[in-house]
Amino acid sequence: MTNSPIIGSAVLTPDQTLLEYLQANKLPTEFYGQPTLDIARQLLGKALISLVDGRLAAGLIVETEGYIATIDPACHAYTGLTRRNAVMWGVPGRAYVYFTYGNHWMINVVTEEEGLAAAVLIRALEPIAGLEDMRRRRGLHRLKGKAEDRQLTNGPGKLCQALAIDGTLNNSDLAGDSIFIAAVPPNLQLPPFEVVETTRIGITRGVDFPWRYYVKGNRFVSKW
């Protein structure tokens, strides 16, 4: 009960029931074959779920960025196939998880057909389930309240830590069991929102591409 989300009209959703709903509403693999930037927009409001160590943790995607190797110097695959970026060249609907800055894992959704390297970086989530596990993994266990909860998942490194996503999940199927993306039940959906389209964060090349998308006004967005 302490982990159950309370949304809108104070409907309590036991985690077990929520998990069953999410598992039944996974986005189909065909979804990921659409153009990358369409996917980046459509992922807003969908849930990213992790079932690691038997624990459910999930959040609504509120910020994404597209990366497309053919024309984008900021894309890891821009200069060609390497061992690190190999998953991006593969089939759509997989997770490209990589390590950077000596500390942080990042999760991307692989898009486009096999042979075209492209992906959508998931940059921020609004937590909807498993908040106590997120606090523990983030080292925020003693912190309570909304101000601190914002720190759980308002950045790409933070959300991976909160959901226990690391390199062992690289190339995993996003319609699979460990991590997956799904539509959420009505009581957990974001209220109707506008999408802000702007330039990407933390890069030094391709800085003018307006390939970052976020939910306008959502407080879990990393930067606005």
Place this chain on the structure above:
DNA sequence: GGGCTGATTTGCT
């Protein structure tokens, strides 16, 4: 709230 800086490892040049 904003700016600066160190952390810490991987993989490419």
Place this chain on the structure above:
DNA sequence: GCAAATCAGCCCG
């Protein structure tokens, strides 16, 4: 060697 799709801590005010 060094830059990297970042973050936390510290300073300032």
